[in-house]
Amino acid sequence: MAAAVQARIAELRRLIEKANHDYYDLAQPTVGDRDYDLWEQELLRLEAEHPEYATPDSPVRRVAGGTSEGFRKVTHEPPMQSLDKTHAKGELAEFDAFVRKTVQGFTYVVEPKIDGISLSLRYRGGKLVCAATRGNGTVGDDITANVRTIKTIPQLLPADAPQDLEVRGEAYMTREGFLALNARQAAAGLEEFANPRNACAGSLKQLDPRVTAERPLDVILYNAGGTGCDGFASHSEMIAAFRRWGFPVAPWSKAVKTLEEMYAAIDELQSLRHTFRFEIDGAVIKIDERRFYAPLGATAHGPRWARAYKYAPERAETVVEAITVQVGRTGILTPVAELRPTDLAGSTISRATLHNADQIVRQDIRIGDHVWLVKAGDVIPAIDSVIPEKRTGAEKPFVMPSACPVCGGAVARLEGEVAVRCVNPACPAQLQRRLEHFSSRNALDIKALGGKVADALVEKGLVADPLDLFTLDYAALAKLDVGEAGAPRKFGKNAENMRQAVEAARGATLERWLFAIGIPNVGVTVAKDIADAHARFSELADSAVLKDVIENDAKKGKERRILKIKVEAAKAVLAFFASDYGRSFAARMAALGLDPGRAARAAARTEGPLVGAGCVLTGSLSRPRPEYAKLIEQAGGIVQSAVTSRTRYLIAGANVGATKTDKARALGTEVIDEAKLKELLGLTDAVPPAGDAASAVQAPGGVLTQGELF
Numbered sequence: 213m214a215a216a217v218q219a220r221i222a223e224l225r226r227l228i229e230k231a232n233h234d235y236y237d238l239a240q241p242t243v244g245d246r247d248y249d250l251w252e253q254e255l256l257r258l259e260a261e262h263p264e265y266a267t268p269d270s271p272v273r274r275v276a277g278g279t280s281e282g283f284r285k286v287t288h289e290p291p292m293q294s295l296d297k298t299h300a301k302g303e304l305a306e307f308d309a310f311v312r313k314t315v316q317g318f319t320y321v322v323e324p325k326i327d328g329i330s331l332s333l334r335y336r337g338g339k340l341v342c343a344a345t346r347g348n349g350t351v352g353d354d355i356t357a358n359v360r361t362i363k364t365i366p367q368l369l370p371a372d373a374p375q376d377l378e379v380r381g382e383a384y385m386t387r388e389g390f391l392a393l394n395a396r397q398a399a400a401g402l403e404e405f406a407n408p409r410n411a412c413a414g415s416l417k418q419l420d421p422r423v424t425a426e427r428p429l430d431v432i433l434y435n436a437g438g439t440g441c442d443g444f445a446s447h448s449e450m451i452a453a454f455r456r457w458g459f460p461v462a463p464w465s466k467a468v469k470t471l472e473e474m475y476a477a478i479d480e481l482q483s484l485r486h487t488f489r490f491e492i493d494g495a496v497i498k499i500d501e502r503r504f505y506a507p508l509g510a511t512a513h514g515p516r517w518a519r520a521y522k523y524a525p526e527r528a529e530t531v532v533e534a535i536t537v538q539v540g541r542t543g544i545l546t547p548v549a550e551l552r553p554t555d556l557a558g559s560t561i562s563r564a565t566l567h568n569a570d571q572i573v574r575q576d577i578r579i580g581d582h583v584w585l586v587k588a589g590d591v592i593p594a595i596d597s598v599i600p601e602k603r604t605g606a607e608k609p610f611v612m613p614s615a616c617p618v619c620g621g622a623v624a625r626l627e628g629e630v631a632v633r634c635v636n637p638a639c640p641a642q643l644q645r646r647l648e649h650f651s652s653r654n655a656l657d658i659k660a661l662g663g664k665v666a667d668a669l670v671e672k673g674l675v676a677d678p679l680d681l682f683t684l685d686y687a688a689l690a691k692l693d694v695g696e697a698g699a700p701r702k703f704g705k706n707a708e709n710m711r712q713a714v715e716a717a718r719g720a721t722l723e724r725w726l727f728a729i730g731i732p733n734v735g736v737t738v739a740k741d742i743a744d745a746h747a748r749f750s751e752l753a754d755s756a757v758l759k760d761v762i763e764n765d766a767k768k769g770k771e772r773r774i775l776k777i778k779v780e781a782a783k784a785v786l787a788f789f790a791s792d793y794g795r796s797f798a799a800r801m802a803a804l805g806l807d808p809g810r811a812a813r814a815a816a817r818t819e820g821p822l823v824g825a826g827c828v829l830t831g832s833l834s835r836p837r838p839e840y841a842k843l844i845e846q847a848g849g850i851v852q853s854a855v856t857s858r859t860r861y862l863i864a865g866a867n868v869g870a871t872k873t874d875k876a877r878a879l880g881t882e883v884i885d886e887a888k889l890k891e892l893l894g895l896t897d898a899v900p901p902a903g904d905a906a907s908a909v910q911a912p913g914g915v916l917t918q919g920e921l922f
């Protein structure tokens with residue numbers, strides 16, 4: 213029985229790993245979403261029922277908690293070198309002549325040059341033990357905890373792979389992911405990332421792996437590291453092996469013999485560059501046969517058997533005809549350049565966001581200017597630079613409006629933000645975008661309510677606040693015309709779908725509701741963390757937990773990470789509920805009988821030896837952490853991820869430093885050891901521990917444990 217369960221778990225993990233690989237790397241999905249979901253659910257269930265078989269590298273558990281203080285340094289042996297780069301094909305001819313003079317009977321391989329962040333992955337005993345950035349080539353940063361959140365990277369190698377192995381490649385952020393991330397940054401009033409590469413670098417250097425886990429990162433491996441790759445006769449054999457072992461590899465490459473074929477391959481790759489889900493900025497040309505590496509040799513800079521060719525940046529000249537201002541969900545005013553339509557990298561561009569007034573001043577963009585247009589990270593049209601020699605003197609500087617262009621209300625620039633906001637909570641432009649956000653997938657998931665419908669509902673005066681959805685006359689809504697002028701379209705039976713979705717939203721979890729409100733700095737992860745620390749919506753307005761976070765920050769400065777909830781988020785939530793709008797929102801929720809509770813995973817029991825006691829597990833324990841968590845919940849306790857003033861017990865396993873326990877005691881928490889916990893749970897030592905302490909991942913600088921936040 214147990215063996216059958218274990219075998220099924222192993223099989224599900226393999227199926228999911230392979231599906232991830234096929235989908236993300238090969239771009240050839242081999243299973244439907246439904247099958248994938250079913251596997252994932254079955255695996256989650258089996259791991260919950262049999263925590264003794266749960267391991268942190270399981271594909272459904274990649275999102276481990278935990279933070280590290282800065283980054284440990286990793287030495288690269290041999291160093292991670294860079295390639296000589298050229299923009300001129302003439303230099304490739306010189307390269308070719310040098311190669312031909314030195315060796316005979318070789319093949320070139322042309323590959324995409326990915327515009328990402330170089331990475332090294334090390335495996336010991338088949339397990340991923342270290343991931344590091346290139347750094348200066350000799351010493352990089354250890355970003356293992358963050359890289360573990362990238363689902364396409366195998367945590368375990370198949371048996372036929374070298375069990376001690378280092379592979380090298382590039383991490384990148386997908387184009388779509390980059391767009392979505394910038395939309396979130398903008399909504400929070402934060403500076404947007406300039407391109408996917410910057411966004412990728414920023415994501416890998418997060419101190420909190422949970423933030424990285426939310427970022428759509430992926431990798432492509434293309435180089436041997438210091439260990440495990442010596443046996444291959446050719447580069448292409450090595451790449452084929454990488455693919456077999458489950459590593460994402462480049463989706464395109466070409467073997468060529470002559471210089472002319474090399475040029476053709478480089479041009480072909482350039483024509484394909486916009487079809488990849490990652491950015492490329494050129495081509496890499498390598499000698500395929502590895503026996504020629506030694507005779508070709510290396511310079512101090514890099515190998516002489518490979519060369520990078522960089523494509524010229526694509527840009528187009530156009531004219532800024534006007535600068536208009538859009539109003540977003542949180543009231544942020546975004547200036548947008550209205551451009552003379554021009555073709556760039558395969559599409560016609562007529563608008564480009566200018567982000568904020570500072571940006572316009574920095575670039576000195578004026579209305580009427582001739583400008584160079586590029587695609588930021590190949591995706592978003594952006595003004596690269598003004599062409600000053602084309603100025604006639606008739607160009608006009610842009611002035612940020614002093615009133616909201618939609619509602620005419622006051623605007624303000626909040627401290628610490630780059631953005632100017634319309635501060636009128638009844639602003640129709642904000643309301644439309646807020647309504648759209650309220651209904652979005654990670655919020656209340658009301659599918660029938662998209663952007664156009666939100667616009668129509670607000671324009672027709674049917675909805676003046678998202679909560680109006682709960683009192684809307686859906687029979688009347690069915691007759692609403694949501695079409696464009698001249699093309700009427702009745703809302704029809706979508707009204708009934710919407711009514712049902714709104715009804716279902718009454719039962720949505722606290723974290724969804726909290727995200728749906730759209731408080732600045734409260735994204736999906738933050739909403740979940742805050743929801744985990746509260747039983748019900750009605751607790752939020754006067755939350756002791758959130759006040760603790762702020763107080764702790766004020767008192768201890770640097771040590772504010774003692775709580776999982778960030779101080780900015782705590783302040784934003786309390787400020788929301790203290791505002792006039794927040795107060796009326798909360799009162800209306802109560803009047804509608806809405807008081808969402810946190811997700812069932814943390815639901816407390818009403819009886820048992822630990823009833824109502826907040827418990828935090830830390831350090832190495834003799835049983836898997838999920839097993840203890842389950843036992844504590846069965847005993848009526850509440851498993852918390854971090855110590856707050858409401859934590860009764862900190863269960864300190866082995867290797868827990870005095871700083872942690874002292875901090876907990878300062879918050880009034882009792883620190884107990886594992887034996888005491890067993891006593892409280894009524895466990896005797898006659899019960900053998902189930903499985904090894906598999907819930908702890910060995911991480912640099914200590915033991916990385918689920919939900920541990922000190």
Ligand SMILES: [Zn+2]
Pocket residue numbers: 539616617618619620621634635636639640641642
């Ligand atoms: Zn406004």
